[in-house]
Amino acid sequence: MTIQIQPGITLTVIPTEKYKTIRLFARFSAKHTRQEAASRTLLTSILETNSLNYPTQTALSAKLADLYGASFGLNVGKRGNLHQVNLAMTVVNGKYINQPRVFAEAVAFLKEILFYPNIHDKQFEQQTFDLEKNNLIAYIESIEEDKQSLASLKLQELYFEGDEDQKTPSFGRVEELKKVTAQTLVETYEKMLKEDQIDLFVVGDVTEEAVLEEIKALPFSQSERASFEMFYRQPEKNTVKEATLTENVLQGKLNLGYATNIYYNDPERYALMVFNGLFGGFPHSKLFMNVREKASLAYYASSSIDTFRGFLSVQTGIDGKNRQAAMTLIREQLEALCRGEVTEEELQKTKAMLKNQYLLSLDNPQALIETAYLNVWLPETKQNQEELIENIMSVTKEEVQIVAQQIQLESVFFLNGEQIDE
Known part of the structure; x- marks a missing residue:
């Protein structure tokens, strides 16, 4: 209520x-x-x-x-x-x-x-x-x-x-x-x-x-309270911004920022969730398996999404000398998803993990509060447990491919080590 x-x-x-x-x-x-x-x-x-x-x-x-x-x-x-x-x-x-x-x-x-x-x-x-x-x-x-x-x-x-x-x-x-x-x-x-x-x-x-x-006993004042749009929508950029910071660190940090143009109240949000799971969100993702495990180019490699700012970030820990190779391999993982290179097993595993994440969250009082908060602010997104699970489980490979094709790299930040010459 x-x-x-x-x-x-x-x-x-x-x-x-x-x-x-x-x-x-x-x-x-x-x-x-x-x-x-x-x-x-x-x-x-x-x-x-x-x-x-x-x-x-x-x-x-x-x-x-x-x-x-x-x-x-x-x-x-x-x-x-x-x-x-x-x-x-x-x-x-x-x-x-x-x-x-x-x-x-x-x-x-x-x-x-x-x-x-x-x-x-x-x-x-x-x-x-x-x-x-x-x-x-x-x-x-x-x-x-x-x-x-x-x-x-x-x-x-x-x-x-x-x-x-x-x-x-x-x-x-x-x-x-x-x-x-x-x-x-x-x-x-x-x-x-x-x-x-x-x-x-x-x-x-x-x-x-x-x-x-x-x-009702709490004495909040009767006043004019400001109302704001929750979503931040950044204008599209035509160039990729890059920056490097050099410090005395043993492990470099290569972080990439992408525009998704998909927000919490968009129907494509569920395909974006599945995309992120396949790209870098889970241990079976392409970034984890191909950049970290197979190529051994990163100590860690993952991705996360922010559906209130249309933002996706990739985080990796690498040796400075591997920067270009890591950049190339990360780009190739996104390109593979753009081509729809996802097995049925990978797709179903990702959706099952997202479903399990959600079901586990139902045991957390704060997770219930966060959902209720969004229902207050974004009532058009309100849905019951069955509807949310169905929206996740019905995502197709083609929908993931469409999402991947609109992901645009906009920023690259590299934390380099002083002891490394490039």
């Missing part, structure tokens, strides 16, 4: 007897921008550290312990044009421990976190602010030490080079983060509560009436 609490705020209740816990989840969605990503990320760090009535991390942790060891946290994400602040909490279902007020107490705890942050004189408590800001700066700077993550971010910078917002990761950039003060972060907080689209979810052995009664 999904109901509109007020314009721009929805509540979705997913009753199920699968779990002995109840998951509460709140998502605040706004337009993703370079200017605000870092500030919103810092806000999540501070909100999960303490609050006005739980002014220390110890006090907040003690309250969670009182709630029978409840788990709680905030993070950020990015989907297409949207920046998302996520708040999640999991508590034991009170009916199993003869404590019927546990859910109500969990909602009251979330109310404390969201509506009574540790703000004094129109600024966040300075000591907490300074600590969390420095921690976040250190985290963002440390990402450069994870060369696989670095290569992935650099590829996206190159692929989306014409759009400062899309080039920016969900957690933001250090340059913008350094500008944030304890006062301006209050503005970020107030804007999020007042202007973001808010989607609330509760999953567990609960009744819709009982959940609604508690959620």
Whole structure:
């Protein structure tokens, strides 16, 4: 059941007897921008550290312990044009421990976190602010030490080079983060509560009436909430952008970015899912079998799709001297799919693995929430379990071939090692 609490705020209740816990989840969605990503990320760090009535991390942790060891946290994400602040909490279902007020107490705890942050004189408590800001700066700077993550971010910078917002990761950039003060972060907080689209979810052995009664007590303001297009559609390019970064690494990273022009609400999405499984998504894929296993040109080789930005990426770890050979072999795998060179066994195995992935996700409360979120934002894509499986299983080799033929390489990023001469 999904109901509109007020314009721009929805509540979705997913009753199920699968779990002995109840998951509460709140998502605040706004337009993703370079200017605000870092500030919103810092806000999540501070909100999960303490609050006005739980002014220390110890006090907040003690309250969670009182709630029978409840788990709680905030993070950020990015989907297409949207920046998302996520708040999640999991508590034991009170009916199993003869404590019927546990859910109500969990909602009251979330109310404390969201509506009574540790703000004094129109600024966040300075000591907490300074600590969390420095921690976040250190985290963002440390990402450069994870060369696989670095290569992935650099590829996206190159692929989306014409759009400062899309080039920016969900957690933001250090340059913008350094500008944030304890006062301006209050503005970020107030804007999020007042202007973001808010989607609330509760999953567990609960009744819709009982959940609604508690959620209605959350004092969200009546306000004009912004609405944004979820999909980011990049103009087509006629050239392939290439960039190389040289660092002292033993293993090079060759990452490629392709335009698919296929989005989550397109009927071709299912053929794209099968294509990706055949191309680099699974251990039996062409990239894994031919680039990594047979030719031994890569330590790893895989592909992934983003159906909210029409983007496909290939990630490989290679020796620098093998760059051109790897590029050639990756291109040949795509060309083979363009020619329809797929056996019936490969096709059926890929569809079976996609089906199994989906069925396994049904055991995950967060996966149920993500599906429900998309059903709220993209109601035209809503489908039941049988329909989704049928859409996957009915994909033909010819449909995969058509998808492959419209995949266009647009960006190549190579992280090279200093010790290698080319």
